[in-house]
Amino acid sequence: MLRTEEMLLNVGPQHPSTHGVLRLVVRIDGETIVEAEPVIGYLHRGTEKLAEDLNYTQIIPYTDRMDYLSAMTNNQAIVLAVEKLMGLEVPERAEYLRVIVTELNRVASHLVWLGTYLLDLGAMSPFLYAFRDREMILNLFNELCGARLTYNYMRVGGVKWDAPPGWIEKVAEFVRYMKEKLDEYHGLISGNEIFLERTRGIGIYDRETAIRYGLSGANLRVTGVKWDLRKDMPYSIYDRFEFDVPVGETGDLLDKYHCRMREMAESLRIVEQAVESFPESGPVMGKVPRVLRAPEGEVYAAIESPRGELGVHIVSKGKDKPWRLKFRRPSFQNLQILPELLRGQNIANLVAILGGIDIVLGEVDG
């Protein structure tokens, strides 16, 4: 084969398709990637270190800024860890609200993924469709907590505000609407020959590799591993709802698409059930001391965020602040496999594979 001179190409940190400030140093031979190395840290804010100087309630807004596409699930991770550490009870109504907002947030996050992913593949319309539907979720959140991106909604022992009158009905209406829209997406994308050509059989890895790299979320499930923390390490009230964990077969990009699409449908199913059995009344905050002083000890709590296992490890020395706090950030973990996936690929597959991993740079850098 004719060999050409290798070229060093910097993709990012301001490249439009790196979904944030990710820099990829790519060595290419013609249009074939010889080697790709992710360089991270452009968005590093030292959340974990800052947390050591903040009391437990003050940490919550910092988690909003990590995975800014699903701030609700981030909130839940930290409050769950503190609740576990202090042994606090959460009122039922608050648990229901948490389930509704985190599942809606999962749909919103997957919609952003879907839109930007198709944009990476060169299709613009699905991007605008996805953002149109995400907007409705943001409006619902706006009504609930007054914010559209950084919600700061959950509190240790409950949630900050109760749902305004009529909000639950609006959620039910949205679920009905969104189910229809999912069919619309399938009509637009799933059968498109170019989309299939771009995704089928690309970016494949097996389950051993996925586990070795510590992947989680849809990135792990596409290899056939049925691992979802909502089922396998149940938290909150997820054991009350009926839902399936979608898994893939081949682990290619097409599987990732179908997996996330089905996850959205399952999330809507959960929200639907939660709306039906939503408690009529009751408090949304449990009995929580004014100053949260966690007992000495260590705790690890994890939730299933849209991107995988989001874990919080807290070491407490009995003060109102954590002595040490560590986030297990799924985007950071999932990004590790990228160099292996990119080796030998066409450069046009770079953005597709990167988009398939679904990273949020705020979370990668922490």
Place this chain on the structure above:
Amino acid sequence: MQVSMVLGPVLLMLVVLLFVTYAILFERKVLGWIQNRPGPNRVGPWGLLQTVADVLKLLIKEDVVPRKADASLFKFAPVIAFVPAFAVLAVIPFTDTLKFSDFAVGLLYYMAISSITIIGIMAGSWASNNKYALLGGMRSAAQMISYEIPLVMSVVGIIMTVGSLNLEEIVRAQKDVWFIFPQFVGFIVFLIASVSELNRTPFDLPEAESELVAGYFVEYSGFRFAFFMLAEYVYVFAMASLTTVLFLGGWNAPFGLTFIPPIIWFAVKFVAIVFFLFWLRGTMPRIRVDQLMQFAWKVLLPLAIFNIFLTALFKELPVIGNWY
């Protein structure tokens, strides 16, 4: 020399520039309609002056030439790209009377001249001294040269049928039956190859903004960038005209509806093709570069050759042979 010989081309140039201005607006409106948004609606009524404002803005922008670029080639490249786009219009017969040159080898002329643009794109990308631009330029070269072949091959069937390369004679030959019917395979190949020649979605790899940041024109700004865009939209005009002439019967009226003037018929068919191109952009993702090449060589080219074979075969058959 007659006055009309001078005025005619100037008039056509104005028509083409007007088309470019409103094709851009039309495209954005069509995309907006597909994507649930209004599209441009701020400058002028219904956004009618949007493109005018955009062009004005491009005109007054700073003319940036990268320091390490090959300055003279960098400046000359957009010109090489856009001149052929206008030159090919000379042979398009819009109606029986509205035309410029009754050129015996019009079709050949079109194919030959239109491929010069690629030199401008390559030169621009090379002179930019930018890796992304170079990748985009290389892709353009590979793509446009590859698709040139099925494009030319797909019209051979028509040439065989008419026995002429003169575009006017080709239109006259379609008085009863448009070539889209007997040359259906050729039409499909031609349509796909022409979309690729125009560098439009789903074959817009030279300017794949998600991979290559922008593509071959990444270092171009202001009016030099506008020249590239101008060339692209003039080609939309030229290619839609050529498709109308070759396959849709040009100015010929269907069903004997001859009371409607021929230019209207031409315009209707032309706009349908233009709309089709914009519609594609609203719905299609982008194909990958190796798939693009495979598609040209392994699918389109054999199909085009098969079409030639089919035409030759049908020509000899009784009854059907009259169509060919």
